[in-house]
Amino acid sequence: MTNYDTVILDIEGTITPITFVKETLFPYVTSGLSAFLDRTWETDELKKQIELLREQAKKDVDAKMEQAVIIPTESEASAEQIKSAVIETISWQMKADRKIGALKSFQGYMWKEGYESGVLRGVVYDDVVPALDQWKAAGKKIYIYSSGSVPAQKLLVGYSTKGDLMSYFSGYFDTAVGLKTESASYKNIAQQIGKENDTKSILFVTDNINEIFAATEAGYQVVISDRPGNAPLGPESKQFKIVTSFKQI
Ligand SMILES: [Mg+2]
Missing domain, CATH: 3.40.50.1000 (HAD superfamily/HAD-like)
Incomplete structure (x- = not known):
């Protein structure tokens, strides 16, 4: 040099280490998602994050991606139905390792809480x-x-x-x-x-x-x-x- x-x-x-991402960061999202949604459900930031996922999901459904599901709005469905659509969306996108903005943004939002609370290092x-x-x-x-x-x-x-x-x-x-x-x-x-x-x-x-x-x-x-x-x-x-x-x- x-x-x-x-x-x-x-x-x-x-x-x-690559294992930190695969064995700590990603499972933090998948295993903690349901409780995280319950905990943050009323926050404006979560609403923003879900809106990003919703727009992406719409594009994916239009593009006829097989696993894509519409995420209903609050006027269309109950909180439980919206949560389960969000969980389904994040779960298939993470399995497919999609590098899309809405997913990355959501993961970052969850990780922020984990790092700030000392659960993640x-x-x-x-x-x-x-x-x-x-x-x-x-x-x-x-x-x-x-x-x-x-x-x-x-x-x-x-x-x-x-x-x-x-x-x-x-x-x-x-x-x-x-x-x-x-x-x-x-x-x-x-x-x-x-x-x-x-x-x-x-x-x-x-x-x-x-x-x-x-x-x-x-x-x-x-x-x-x-x-x-x-x-x-x-x-x-x-x-x-x-x-x-x-x-x-
Ligand atoms: Mg590298």
């Missing part, structure tokens, strides 16, 4: 904070780019097992800048942080080889994060630097 003054980090499989690997300290001391800027929504990213690093890490980060990016497997997204980020003519001074760390290719195409330097539980790396990853700890970067 040559000199870099900017570091962009992926979350899952890079600073956080974002798991961050032990070697991450020492690296953040070193980068910060060296005057490097540090950003996050993850397909989880920006609010969900902030919760994870703000309420982490290593404390509130938000002061380390100069900014957060999600798929609003584009998909992580497209080089245009990395060019877009570079532009937003004033580095469009200097992408080679950016280091991007991720576990996903397609993201590595996309960032490389945009001129970034890259490092592959190989953590326990990550998908196995194929032979095409051998041409890049691979680390199992941030100590090796």
